[in-house]
Amino acid sequence: MTQPTYDSLKVGDEIPTLTTPSVSRHTxxxxxxxxxxxxxxxVDLDFAKKSGLDDVIAHGMLSAGYLAQMLTNWVPQSALRxxxxxxxxxxxxxxxVSCSGKIVEKFEKDDEKxxxxxxxxxxxxxxxxxAEAVLVLA
Amino acid sequence: MIDKKHIGxxxxxxxxxxxxxxxxxxxxxxxxxxxxxxxxxxxxxxxxPGLLAPPTFPFMLEIDALDLVDFMSVLxxxxxxxxxxxxxFNYYAPIYAGDSITVRKRITDIIDKKGGALQFxxxxxxxxxxxxKIVAETRTNYVFRHQ
Numbered sequence: 001m002t003q004p005t006y007d008s009l010k011v012g013d014e015i016p017t018l019t020t021p022s023v024s025r026h027t028x029x030x031x032x033x034x035x036x037x038x039x040x041x042x043v044d045l046d047f048a049k050k051s052g053l054d055d056v057i058a059h060g061m062l063s064a065g066y067l068a069q070m071l072t073n074w075v076p077q078s079a080l081r082x083x084x085x086x087x088x089x090x091x092x093x094x095x096x097v098s099c100s101g102k103i104v105e106k107f108e109k110d111d112e113k114x115x116x117x118x119x120x121x122x123x124x125x126x127x128x129x130x131a132e133a134v135l136v137l138a
Numbered sequence: 139m140i141d142k143k144h145i146g147x148x149x150x151x152x153x154x155x156x157x158x159x160x161x162x163x164x165x166x167x168x169x170x171x172x173x174x175x176x177x178x179x180x181x182x183x184x185x186x187p188g189l190l191a192p193p194t195f196p197f198m199l200e201i202d203a204l205d206l207v208d209f210m211s212v213l214x215x216x217x218x219x220x221x222x223x224x225x226x227f228n229y230y231a232p233i234y235a236g237d238s239i240t241v242r243k244r245i246t247d248i249i250d251k252k253g254g255a256l257q258f259x260x261x262x263x264x265x266x267x268x269x270x271k272i273v274a275e276t277r278t279n280y281v282f283r284h285q
Contacts, residue, residue: 034167036198051218060222065168068193084226
């Protein structure tokens, strides 16, 4: 993998995207156990209905994990300085999650070079996360 | 409604070992296949002391340190009303399998929205490794739907 450099990038550049297989109940069961987020709203249909939903919903952090994976497919994780996620809609069973991102700012501070990205997680129905990441690059 | 007396509350620090099997399971659950996240030998060959924890891992340490059900009990709330509003990470150093991370969690704000139909509970969290190095700080916005 050729690592992107500060000079090779410009504002507006899009980074390589990531699209997941559709989110299944099995996906959420695995993520429930692995993440430690045992909120039953993600795996227990009876509980989800009691909470006023039609079905279980995916963990927001699952999609944040996919966004992070898109970033670490592109740059080493050590480049990542901050990663801020705002959850804007729910991800439903059967949704694919499409992750994308673009460079919105380049700046230098304390002899280091940074790019700021806006990142988006989308399902076929909705934008589910709007995120921002700051990367330090050579 | 959640009582604002909880603003400023510091939960007791909790120290958590970062287990290799946990990180492998997490990678599987996310469909992550890069070897530094899944193969301890590959991680060591890459110069790391063990598997690398992914960027979202501090949130998992936060809820390991204080189970969501126990957090709800402190707030006098139930999980049925809970949604995740925001999750913000600042990174200072990597977390690896074999590390021991101390989690410090503090409720920094409780904000009423839409005339009390929603409440935001803001938790600021600090993660310190076994060498005394702060590896990450996070801010979690827990959203409660009261209607």
